[in-house]
Amino acid sequence: MDIELHYTERGSGEPLILLHGNGRSSAFFKNQIAALAARFRVLAVDTRGHGASPRGSAPFTLEQFAQDLRDFLDARGIGQTNLLGCSDGGNIALLFALRQPERVRKLVLDGANLRPSGMALPLRLAVGAGYALASAAAPVSSLARAEKERLSLMAREPRISEAELSRLSAPTLVLAGTRDVIRASHTRRIAAAIPGARLRFLPGGHGVAAENAGAFNAAVLEFLAP
Numbered sequence: 001m002d003i004e005l006h007y008t009e010r011g012s013g014e015p016l017i018l019l020h021g022n023g024r025s026s027a028f029f030k031n032q033i034a035a036l037a038a039r040f041r042v043l044a045v046d047t048r049g050h051g052a053s054p055r056g057s058a059p060f061t062l063e064q065f066a067q068d069l070r071d072f073l074d075a076r077g078i079g080q081t082n083l084l085g086c087s088d089g090g091n092i093a094l095l096f097a098l099r100q101p102e103r104v105r106k107l108v109l110d111g112a113n114l115r116p117s118g119m120a121l122p123l124r125l126a127v128g129a130g131y132a133l134a135s136a137a138a139p140v141s142s143l144a145r146a147e148k149e150r151l152s153l154m155a156r157e158p159r160i161s162e163a164e165l166s167r168l169s170a171p172t173l174v175l176a177g178t179r180d181v182i183r184a185s186h187t188r189r190i191a192a193a194i195p196g197a198r199l200r201f202l203p204g205g206h207g208v209a210a211e212n213a214g215a216f217n218a219a220v221l222e223f224l225a226p
Contacts, residue, residue, distance in 0.1 A: 001071035006052035007045045011037030014105070015078050016224070017069070018044040021087025021111070021206075022153055025051025028086065031213035032220075039221065040082070045072060047092070049149070060149040062088065062157050066095040073103065082224055084108040086209055091158045098160070101169055106224055109190065110175040110216075111182050111206050114160040118186035131155040165193035172197040173223040175216070177208035198223065 008026050010033050018036075020028040026044035036042050046053035047065050058064050069092060073081060082105050085093030090112030097104045116124060131151040137144035174191040176182055178201050191199035200219050204211040 001056075001068055001075075002058055003048060003054045003056035003068075005045050005048065005068060005072050007043050007072075008033065009044075010034065010042050011039070012041050014040055015081040016040035016042050017073075017081050017083050017093075018042060019069070019083065019085035019089030019092050020044075020047065020050065021089050023050070023150055024087075027051065028207075028210060031210060032084075032217055035213075035217040036084075036220065040224070043076075045069070047089070049146075060152070062091050062095055062153060065092045066099060069096050070100060070103075079103060080105050082106045082108075084110070084220060085112065086110040087112070087206060088153055091160075094160065094165075095158065097168055097170060098164055101167070104170040107168070107170045107172040108175065108220055108223065109172065110209060111177065111180055111187075112174075112190060113182050113186060114158060114162070114165075114190060116155060116157070118182050119154070120181050120183055123181045127151055127154045162189060162193040165190065166195065168194050171223075173219070174199050175208070175219065176201055177204035177206055177211070178202065179205045180208070181206045 018029045020026055025046050029044045033042055048068050049055040080103050083093040090109040094112055097107050134144045134148035138148045172194045174197050176187040191197045202208050202212055202215050209216045
């Protein structure tokens, strides 16, 4: 890996990796870390180019972020782990689980999507417009280039099929907020495509982990219990 990912570590025992969404950082999990660290070795990671993690020179794609996660685990001698990802963090966790299934003990996907069409139409239109504007300005603006990269993760990724999900073997909890920007029908399709997956909708929006931390933490801890 061409960079070192920044992370926060708390607790001991079985590892649990927390992966944040687009444009956020591990600080998103400020209401989760203490609660989850009471039972797990929690490592909340800043994705490449997010938070305190450098951008580096590798491609700025979800597939690269999944590779970064593999390198991060390798560097710490973590063979198998639990993964909890929110939004794009859920997409990264999903890609990692598809590429490295033997390394995932349990998987929690919150507000994940398989393709851009999984987003509600107003958000999809806003992302598309923002991406077009940033792309136009990118040749003359470093800020626009960075925004183009960030929005490309939503405008052009991920690209995962339901058929791929049938290969997952780790116990999986699929979560979303009742007012999520990911379409509820899309979330249901994800859960239906993963063998044995559980599905939960919690009161809240796309940031339900922050908005409704008590219910979110309880659902996660119940699922991850031995």
